[in-house]
Amino acid sequence: MIKPRAAAPPSTDSHLETLDHEDLIVRRGRRSGLYTFVAVHSTLRGPSLGGCRMWGYLDSHEALRDALRLSRAMTYKSAVADLPLGGGKGVIMTSPGASLTSEQRTAALLDFGDAVESLNGRYITAEDVGTSSRDMRVIAERTRNVAGLPRRLGGSGDPSPFTALGVESAIRACCEHVFGSGSLRERSVVVVGLGHVGSRVARRCARAGANLVLSDIDPRKRRLAKDLGTGWAPPERALEVEVDVLAPCALGAVLDQTTVPRLRCPIVAGAANNQLASDSVADLLAERNILWAPDFVANAGGIINIAEELHGYDAAAARLRVRRIGEIMLDIFDHADAAGTTPLMAAMDLARQRLAA
Ligand code: NAD
Secondary structure: OOOOOOOOOOOOOOOOOOOOOOEEEEEEOOOOOOEEEEEEEEOOOOOEEEEEEEEEOOOHHHHHHHHHHHHHHHHHHHHHOOOOOEEEEEEEEEOOOOOOOHHHHHHHHHHHHHHHHOOOOOEEEEEOOOOOHHHHHHHOOOOOOEOOOOHHHOOOOOOHHHHHHHHHHHHHHHHHHHHOOOOOOOOEEEEEOOOOOHHHHHHHHHHOOOEEEEEOOOHHHHHHHHHHOOEEOOHHHHHHOOOOEEEEOOOOOOEOOOOHHHOOOOEEOOOOOOOEOOOOHHHHHHHOOOEEOOHHHHOOHHHHHHHHHHHOOOHHHHHHHHHOHHHHHHHHHHHHHHHOOOHHHHHHHHHHHHHHO
């Protein structure tokens, strides 16, 4: 998993530190001595689900802020995907640049498991930045409220293929809205960030007949461009490539007052969380007539897959459900057009309606 800047804001959240959460626990682990924060934003629609982030924060304020706003973003993500889940998030706070020994890591994960268990099922954890499905096995020694365990242990495993499937579905919905057809044949797409999700988005688009340009800060990723026979753009120029679709699949906050004026594409739809540096960037995109697929809708494939664990995991059922992201996206665009607002506002309204219901 990538390491985004610790303080990158989620796009769903313009009131970064508003306290409208149901629970917030702060604990110092008795084994590791590390602080853990678990924020339960909402259980209105079901138990709160959200990953466990292990990250080096400059101070406790930053870590707390991440737990508060990321848990709120999870409430919105699950509500728009119509999942029977609320929003929560866990943070294990380490120091910047610190690397834990395997004993310290295990101790921190066991401590975190105790914190999760203390919430009696109101929060279910899963992997996130800095944790893996292997770590979930350790946490599971202390609590049953863990999702995303490896497949051979009955969990749903790596969410990335499902996230990529959902992103493809979102891209197709955008193409349908803008060009009148969801076909990707001969559409040009630039995929920026070729990690777990981006590399799969690239392969899916290539299979669907799109003309691709790929980009990553890691030069080793050029191999994928060679394998797929696609073009390559240096990362500093990737946002300015003239294409039908820009798919940001790396870090957050890539769209801001400086980058949006330089875009040369009618569609932005990708996996990266928190693509907008602030909510007002959604207006800037609309002014430039660029259709933006709200990230927390486009990248919900992973959580939709995890949610399948709640009633006995079935990968085929998960895939069917993830493909519906395209329909949800089209509804959001229709609502935005009818109300004369942005897709971001329409998606937020949909989430609020579901929460109110
Ligand atoms: P990853 O760490 O596997 O891949 C990220 C890739 O982006 C890496 O190859 C990295 O070299 C590249 N990168 C970093 N900065 C870059 C830059 N400035 N320009 C170009 N490339 C750059 O991460 P991932 O799991 O593929 O996740 C990608 C994004 O999708 C993240 O924002 C993540 O929060 C979001 N997301 C992932 C999932 C999932 O299932 N993994 C689910 C929802 C959202």
